Amino acid sequence: MRVIPVLFLLLASSAMPMVNAQGQPDIVQEHWYHSWSTLTADAHDWMVENPEIVELRSAGETVQGRDQWVVVITDESMETKTDGTPKEMVYIDGGHHGNEHLGTELAFLVAEYYIEGWIAGDEDVIEVLQNTELHIMILLNADGNDIDSRWNINQVDLNRNYDHHWTTDETASGSGPFSEPETLNNADYMNEFMVDADLYVTMHTGTWILAYPWGFTGEMPSDYELFEHIRDTIHETIDADLPVRNANAGIYPTHGTSRDYGYGVMGYPTFTFETDDEQFLLGTAEELSSRLSTELDVMRYLISNVWYWRARLQVNSLDLAIGDKMTLDVTNLGHASTSNASVQYVDSEGIELWTSDNFSVNATNSTVAVLPADNLTLVDGGVFQLYYQKRVIDASTWVNESINQTAIDISEPDDSGWLPFASPIWAILAIGLAGYKRNKHFNADY
Numbered sequence: 001m002r003v004i005p006v007l008f009l010l011l012a013s014s015a016m017p018m019v020n021a022q023g024q025p026d027i028v029q030e031h032w033y034h035s036w037s038t039l040t041a042d043a044h045d046w047m048v049e050n051p052e053i054v055e056l057r058s059a060g061e062t063v064q065g066r067d068q069w070v071v072v073i074t075d076e077s078m079e080t081k082t083d084g085t086p087k088e089m090v091y092i093d094g095g096h097h098g099n100e101h102l103g104t105e106l107a108f109l110v111a112e113y114y115i116e117g118w119i120a121g122d123e124d125v126i127e128v129l130q131n132t133e134l135h136i137m138i139l140l141n142a143d144g145n146d147i148d149s150r151w152n153i154n155q156v157d158l159n160r161n162y163d164h165h166w167t168t169d170e171t172a173s174g175s176g177p178f179s180e181p182e183t184l185n186n187a188d189y190m191n192e193f194m195v196d197a198d199l200y201v202t203m204h205t206g207t208w209i210l211a212y213p214w215g216f217t218g219e220m221p222s223d224y225e226l227f228e229h230i231r232d233t234i235h236e237t238i239d240a241d242l243p244v245r246n247a248n249a250g251i252y253p254t255h256g257t258s259r260d261y262g263y264g265v266m267g268y269p270t271f272t273f274e275t276d277d278e279q280f281l282l283g284t285a286e287e288l289s290s291r292l293s294t295e296l297d298v299m300r301y302l303i304s305n306v307w308y309w310r311a312r313l314q315v316n317s318l319d320l321a322i323g324d325k326m327t328l329d330v331t332n333l334g335h336a337s338t339s340n341a342s343v344q345y346v347d348s349e350g351i352e353l354w355t356s357d358n359f360s361v362n363a364t365n366s367t368v369a370v371l372p373a374d375n376l377t378l379v380d381g382g383v384f385q386l387y388y389q390k391r392v393i394d395a396s397t398w399v400n401e402s403i404n405q406t407a408i409d410i411s412e413p414d415d416s417g418w419l420p421f422a423s424p425i426w427a428i429l430a431i432g433l434a435g436y437k438r439n440k441h442f443n444a445d446y
């Protein structure tokens with residue numbers, strides 16, 4: 001276990017030039033761990049030098065009064081995506097355990113990657129920052145980090161202190177759920193700013209693994225298809241050896257973790273990213289960004305594809321036979337299933353007049369739902385919209401999305417010549433459905 005020479009770090013942070021014209025002094029960043037004071041200096045410099053993409057917020061203070069900095073990275077010139085829809089939201093934290101330095105450095109490296117990529121004009125990074133807000137709390141447990149301790153200054157294991165199946169059976173879980181300011185501040189930040197996030201990754205050091213929920217039970221999470229899709233893609237395209245498993249089996253059973261809270265209470269797809277167990281030594285020749293290159297590649301993949309980490313329903317056709325039924329053809333472009341979808345009919349004021357029965361759409365699949373509609377009465381200015389949950393987990397966010405008018409076909413009851421589709425359209429649909437079947441992900445493990 002390495003003890004950080006505090007006096008040395010204080011000298012380093014005050015006497016050394018922390019920045020240069022190109023951004024961060026990589027020779028320093030690549031070979032030292034951050035303390036709270038050097039992280040504060042670096043994050044401040046990021047904000048001052050790159051105001052067009054970096055904002056620095058404090059989510060609150062630790063027991064000893066250190067700010068829990070959140071680095072917010074996005075193209076500030078764009079309020080929304082170019083199509084006017086809200087930007088994707090990604091939440092990352094590091095340093096729950098103060099002595100797990102590589103996990104904290106991974107959170108720092110992710111922030112640095114996007115900031116330096118923007119400065120260098122990297123097209124992929126620019127596209128991500130135009131479409132995504134990254135919120136990164138690099139060091140949650142700054143007090144513990146300063147004394148190289150797993151716990152916070154109250155001797156609490158912060159990753160057992162969340163209000164999700166909290167129990168005194170876990171070692172040092174605190175006097176109650178959210179008894180510690182560090183965890184409460186993190187949850188408050190999620191609830192205030194990150195409700196719509198479609199990815200949360202919390203970074204640690206231990207067994208090398210990317211672990212998804214649950215920790216508190218061995219049962220698979222409701223959104224297992226999403227997690228297994230991500231696992232398979234990582235194995236096929238990045239690293240076949242990185243274990244990607246549910247935390248209960250892949251690490252060990254745990255209660256009150258931020259990962260389970262993020263999934264079970266906030267409804268995010270969540271991961272614990274544990275880098276390997278060996279800590280990094282001062283003076284080593286290996287650079288942190290090369291030591292953590294696989295982890296960075298996985299993070300880039302998870303962030304670039306965040307659009308897919310929820311259900312994304314697209315209505316191909318909505319055929320309403322007035323006084324009878326509605327036939328809905330809907331495709332899921334995302335990789336998460338949804339089980340509580342419905343069609344709503346609202347008036348011009350947005351007041352709900354009618355809601356269909358619920359239907360489900362599997363991940364990356366299509367569904368034709370025939371829904372009773374005998375009690376639906378159309379009004380002037382009325383519109384149809386979809387209402388559904390982004391994922392299967394109960395806590396996941398509900399979305400309301402309008403249905404493209406051109407997909408809607410309404411027929412009167414006496415319209416005996418009405419047909420739902422012209423035959424060439426059927427042929428095109430059949431080809432499309434065959435394609436979906438071929439591409440459908442096959443889950444045989446559980």
Ligand SMILES: [Zn+2]
Nearest residue numbers: 097100204205
């Ligand atoms: Zn940890």
